[in-house]
Amino acid sequence: MRGQWQHLWQNKAGNFGIMTALLMVPLLGVAGLAIDFSNAMSVRTQLFAAADAAAVGALAEKSSGVAAAMTMGDGTVSIAEADAKNLFFAQNTVALQQDDVNVDVSVSKTGSTLQSRVNFSAVVPTTFLRILGKDSIDISGTATSQNQTATYMDFYILVDNTPSMGVGATPSDIATMESHTPDSCAFACHETGQNAGKDYYTLAQQLHVTTRIDVVREATQALTQTAVSNRVTPDQFRMAVYTFGTSADDDQLKTVSDLSTDMNQVSSNTTGVQLMTILQQNYKNDALTSFDNALTQLNTTISAAGQGTGPSDRQKILFFVTDGVGDSPKTNCTEPLSGANRCQEPIDTSFCTPLKNRNVKIAILYTTYLPLPQDGWYNEWISPFQSQIGKRLQSCASAGLYFEVSPSQGISDAMNALFLKVLQTPRLTG
Template sequence: MKVGAKAFHSICKLSQKYVADRSGNFATMTVLLAVPLIAAAGLAIDVTDALVVRSELYSAADAAAVGAIATSSPAVAAAMAMTSDGTVTVGQDDARKLFFGQASADLQAMPINVNIAVTRAANVVSSSVNFSATVPTTLMQILGKTSIPVSGSATAQYQTASFIDFYMLLDNTPSMGVGATADDITMLQTHTSDTCAFACHNLDTTNNYYNLAKSLKINMRIDVVRQATQSLTDTATTNRQTPDQYRMAVYTFGTKAEAAGLTAVSALSSDMTQVKASTSTVDLMTTPSQNYNSDQDTSFDTVLTQIKPIIGTGGGGTTSADRAKVLFFVTDGVGDSAKPNTCTKPTTGGRCQEPLDISFCQPLKNQNIKIAILYTTYLPLPQNAWYNTWIAPFQSQIGTDLQNCASPGLYFEVSPTQGINDAMNALFLKVIRTPRLTG
């Protein structure tokens, strides 16, 4: 029994006792005064009970509206198979089960009216859940109010064919020459006199660590990123419903350190075969010599600023003329550039080694651009004195800042023991398959 019901029965018994007492007017006055007090208390208790019920029903409605059109739901599968717009009956049945599955035992015993609609219109599957119920009162019954009505609704949409432009920004700076796996790192360290884990691509000698890695068939991080990006074009092709549904452009930080900056590898195109072929040229940035320009070759600030006007303002994605825009950034998250005055970490001679400065992310988001980030974990290198001095102090902050830069839910960290290819595909699918509440 609710607390309000117990209080109601106690007060009623007390009132009956005072009414039966004819010894004086005090009892009569007390009962008369008790009526408005009971009404006020009853209103507070019963309204609170009704609000709790309403809140729980809203939660059940939200879960039903979103769950009925989730990526793997029967409704989405049925909608994609439909040849015309209309009602998705299986979605209505699924939503009803989800609604009552979320409701507590107390609610399930209460009479609840639920109206559910799941429909497909063009490339959008919509769900709406409307509910109404009457919550029994306790103390307010003394005034003849036996119930309080509550109602509400929740809606969600799933776009089966969102039109999206993906701008792939691939970090190909020297730090991406690290071995792709722990075994690759160990092998390179074993075969270098200074136990270096980076396959530096300096062109002043053919006896460089890049060529050594190639001769030993060591996979570098950039190799895996290139292959994963090419694989992503296949994923886009498999999942699109119209030839121009997804378009993709590919950029790097430059082919050589002397001209570091945003560099186009493939122009924006829906021809995934062409994008895949162009991406085959992505490789580690070259440097004229070891320690060229004090290794200041990774300016996140520069490339994020340069790519902003290229991407432009994102749209809703509902038509090919109103396309959503996504910056898909793959990086190890450590910047290295000349920033003597604005670096977020201590510098050496103006050389700034720091995690991503997230202040450069917001201008992109202000243009309705979603940011998806795949963090290829920057590996600790405890045998390296440079790492211990300059990177180790902020190692734990690298992933946190990248996650803060990413749009909600569009951040993924993948270590060398995991598959970058699988992670990139999973993040891509998450972007294109996210239902959302619309009211």
């Protein structure tokens, strides 16, 4: 009997089962820890995605929160906070089905900067960790976003309506005019004198020829609708439209439409953009395109430029549409004079500098001056500096705000593209 008890005592064959039984609880706890924490992290990832969407969406460019922020000073943007909460809980995620998901949102404006912060927390029930007495896992996180309020801008649109803008808009239009005029003239000069005898502008209309001024007028009207489509608030953009004058006897800066937020009214007023009239050919030596005078007058017309942070702090943009050839009486010409003082030249960039020095942005759309090889005047006076026209205009324009387009490429599309480019440029800082 004594030997049998000693044998049983020394027998270790059953220890594995005993040890397994003893280790079962901690083994299940470790396995449950991995599973339950993995589930908690998955829920946290989903909630982070919802928080990111809420933080960014509350500051979306055309959101109601941003629109409200543009009309207020510094402080809490309550409507944006409500939007963020709605966006958070609108996410289609299993995580939001948890009973204990809490979210706290703050959206504030300081200067022109909008800051959103979305804090979330949740209690995720466990399964396996209950064995160890752990019924839930707490998770939390924070998502932030920052944006600038949309920029308030005033656009001063200067449309070149001088006689050279009466040229046919396309090579086909030019050919039509040349073939229907006794002197093969490509220009639809708008002569109104009793002895003029060559009102080619009326002839162009009868021939259904599109002139460059026609295209630019329509493109300017279309631009007002682009402004409407891209504004966040009704008063974000204001526009004014100017020309070089209605007639050769009134060749001064002409206001076609006063500065206004009413884009429909601006568009309607722009119908009045017509080719400058002249009494007869060579009236005033045809020197009727003074970029120098127009830019000088606009420098006094355009009020002080701001940073664009609000209705009383607007950026100022001169939006200049031109074929780039100046023709005016002056002696300090950058090209050889025709006669005593007729100066035909690319734009003199020294008249752009005063505007830039006042932080006025200059956006220039160059409607390519098409060569006129059959025109003796062009060959003698314009052709020698043809290659410099675009370069001078680009030098006059603010960085990145120069665009060249031929009429056949679509002036309206080009104006819209340049307008959108202005909107995307960084806000001025003092």
